[in-house]
Amino acid sequence: MSPLLKEVERVGTQSIKKKRNPALIPASSFFDEVELVREEYAKLINVKDPKRIALTPSASYGLANVANNLKADHSHNIVVVGEQFPSNVYPWMKIQKEKNVRLKTVAAPAVFKDRGKIWNERILEAIDSNTCMVAMGNVHWADGTKFNLVEIRKRTREVGALLVIDGSQSVGALPFDINVIQPDALVCCAYKWLLGPYSTGLAYYGSYFDHGSPIEENWINRKFSEDFAGLVNYQEEYQPGALRYDAGERSNFILVPMLLAALRQLNQWKPEKIQEYCSQITSKAVDLLREAGYLIEDEKFRGGHMFGIRVPKNADVEKIKQQLQKNKISISLRGDAIRISTHLYNSENDVMKLVKALKL
Known part of the structure; x- marks a missing residue:
């Protein structure tokens, strides 16, 4: 967990004070700063279209949306890394139980010499024609071992598998370029290297998820939710692309301004x-x-x-x-x-x- 920047703390305090008088919070506040957060995060990870980014309360929320839309059956396997953080294992354990998918865990080498090199090689070897997804971190959460995502992406493309990355332990402090790595999904909690407040997160979703089903049915991820007067004209359609995966109450008037301040600072520092x-x-x-x-x-x-x-x-x-x-x-x-x-x-x-x- 990162310490809060002084500016992020100042913005948070200022935002709390606004709640004293809700009249100071206009309807536009449900949308404006959220879009600015998308834009700043898009800059950070080099995404051309900010609408590919959803606001979530956690990394696990972002991964749950992946699990909810993964096409898999008993013939498939999911590749994960040994001793991965639980949030990036439990969803796949559930799929394993529900769909009889095989969960392949690539353990760290027992010997330390060339450990990172060998581990990366074994991950590539574990990906086969039955792999439907590789779910892992950019670096291992326990010891910072760095994985070669470019080569892993190349291998997943060869077999038609998804690449889903939990970037919580790297994005913000280690460069991550969506155009270079081209993952199908990148999820991050924001309270670590993104220097944001707790209970905030961000998720990038590629085209595989464009017509998927979100894990919750909230008013703001539906089409035309910007029209407050027409909210009871219930909509079947979701917002386009990744916007359908926005969490309910995504417009948090305290946490979103804090996250925005943190992302702006990171984009300055690089x-x-x-x-x-x-x-x-x-x-x-x-x-x-x-x-x-x-x-x-x-x-x-x-x-x-x-x-x-x-x-x-x-x-x-x-x-x-x-x-x-x-x-x-x-x-x-x-x-x-x-x-x-x-x-x-x-x-x-x-x-x-x-x-x-x-x-x-």
């Missing part, structure tokens, strides 16, 4: 610059930690903003945790990996304090 900075301030630390016996993925196969440090076999994990707490260093333990996440608010000095604490 993800490639954030990634470059994070790689720069952690470069020396990675070398020193490797010398101390810690295992860290090769640069080509890990995110610069987030990566895992695996402790030496003889290390006392509890002692390491105590040392980090003593030095007021906040990290995440994910399995056997210490997950390190950095951003523009960190410095090389911050990272070197971590190194000092880990070199027991």
Whole structure:
């Protein structure tokens, strides 16, 4: 979870105060800032048509819309990555149960040498003529292992499978170009690397989903919902394209302005610059930690903003945790990996304090 930018906090406070007097919230507010959010996010991930983007309350909501429209039967399989975040596994487990689809899990290699390279190769090998979808992250949520989505997309196209990406742990800090990767869907929660408030998310949906069924029937995802006077002229048709997947109450007059402020700032900073900075301030630390016996993925196969440090076999994990707490260093333990996440608010000095604490 990212800290709130001061500007995002200011906008949120200002938006809360507006609710004191609902008369200050015009009908246009149900639509205007939502469209600005789409436009800013479209810039961030290089989408030509902002109407390919839906506003959601979470990544799991975005994935539920994918699951609701996936054409699959007992002859198909879905490929996922080992120890993937639950939100990107549970929908496919449900499909497995309901449609007798095979769920193929590509586990991480047991050996650490060339781990990222081998893992990527095994994912490509797992995709076959019966694969209907590959669902995964851009980087692994537990240790930042980076996956070659361009090659995976190429392979899915060869077999006619969908590529569905959970970008929650990368989009905003790691460049993601829809035109280059060409996923069928990209879902993100906004409270992490998009620097937005909790209970906000964004989902890109490609043409496969243009005529699909959303998981909820709300008034605002129906055609002509902009006409308040005509809302009781009930419509059979949904809004076009991805707009049909907008969540109910998507116009949240507190959270949407906050998300908009965060996206505007990210577009000014640019993800490639954030990634470059994070790689720069952690470069020396990675070398020193490797010398101390810690295992860290090769640069080509890990995110610069987030990566895992695996402790030496003889290390006392509890002692390491105590040392980090003593030095007021906040990290995440994910399995056997210490997950390190950095951003523009960190410095090389911050990272070197971590190194000092880990070199027991």
